[in-house]
Amino acid sequence: MKVRVITAVVALLIFVPLLIIGKLPLLILTLIMGVVAMSEILRMKHIILVSTEALISFVGVIAITLPNSFWHDIPFIKSAHIVFYILAFLMLLNTVLARNHFNFDDAGAMTLAMLYIGTGFHYFFQAASVGLPTVFFGMLIVWITDSGAYMFGRALGKHKLAPKISPNKTWEGSIGGSVVAIVIIPIIFSMFKWLPNYGLLELLVFAIILSIAGQLGDLIESGFKRHYGVKDSGNILPGHGGILDRFDSMLIVMPLMAILGMLG
Structure with missing residues (x-):
């Protein structure tokens, strides 16, 4: 640790x-x-x-x-x-x-x-x-979803999300992590008008889509790691693994933000 x-x-x-x-x-x-x-x-x-x-x-x-x-x-x-x-x-x-x-x-x-x-x-x-608010919106959705999923999974997790791909992930953790990110991030960004072109409802919709997509990105990387029989994609980040281990969700979330029209 x-x-x-x-x-x-x-x-x-x-x-x-x-x-x-x-x-x-x-x-x-x-x-x-x-x-x-x-x-x-x-x-x-x-x-x-x-x-x-x-x-x-x-x-x-x-x-x-x-x-x-x-x-x-x-x-x-x-x-x-x-x-x-x-x-x-x-x-x-x-x-x-x-x-x-x-x-x-x-x-x-x-x-x-x-x-x-x-x-x-x-x-x-x-x-x-x-702009920083735009990139941080996507990154915070990913980080908070991931952290929330870990905490809810540890406390309440019983039903496996994808046992053959990522045995430690649970439905309780997945849903809990998304709920935390969806509640916190859009409200904060709306309150401080960090993304003034979007209202609270739009930010909530974006958060739901991006939170789910981020978790799918994590599962995608877990899938090909399991296929190749490795625990981590690399070791460049001690204790965290490789770049793919840290950016797997971002690689899906950022293009999706472009599809949603958030990148101009």
Whole structure:
């Protein structure tokens, strides 16, 4: 527990100031987190980090994470979608050149991982660029849901939520965590008018959707960790695991905030 607390404090001392500063320093941090998260997927699949498929994956995550404006002045490219298509093609081509050491299933997993991680961090940076209240709304929904689920699960948990994927999660914890986040965050943000473009009812609806989505993001990551037979996605954060372990919910919540129209 001591190591876990120390790691959390150090991480927040680095993360929060960069979140406040934003712009290039935050973008660099976001790109680093995306690359590390991709390396965690590669290690789970036992793929060497200097292999052709790994290098394609890293470039793909970086390309998708970068803000849309980055591509506007680059000839023949114009958007990350074109870069992603080229990289997906190269990933498929590698199944031929690798002589069965890298197959179609591997290419599919790597391409999906690029999209999953890159899109999540892309919209995380976009949310921060819109303004601190916006990104903190999503982050606090995730954090409070997670903390509430842990406390309610410990105190009242009896019915398993997804025993084959995450045996410790319960329906009581899940519902309790969501209720706490849905009650607290929209009321506070509405009271202080931190998101003045939205009324309390809209914030409540957003909170319900994002709280549920965050828990689904957690279960998704638990699912592929169980598939690959690992406890944590990585060990870069002592006591917490890897970047995917800490940002699994965010990778789902941030793109969903864009779909809901919260990111402009």
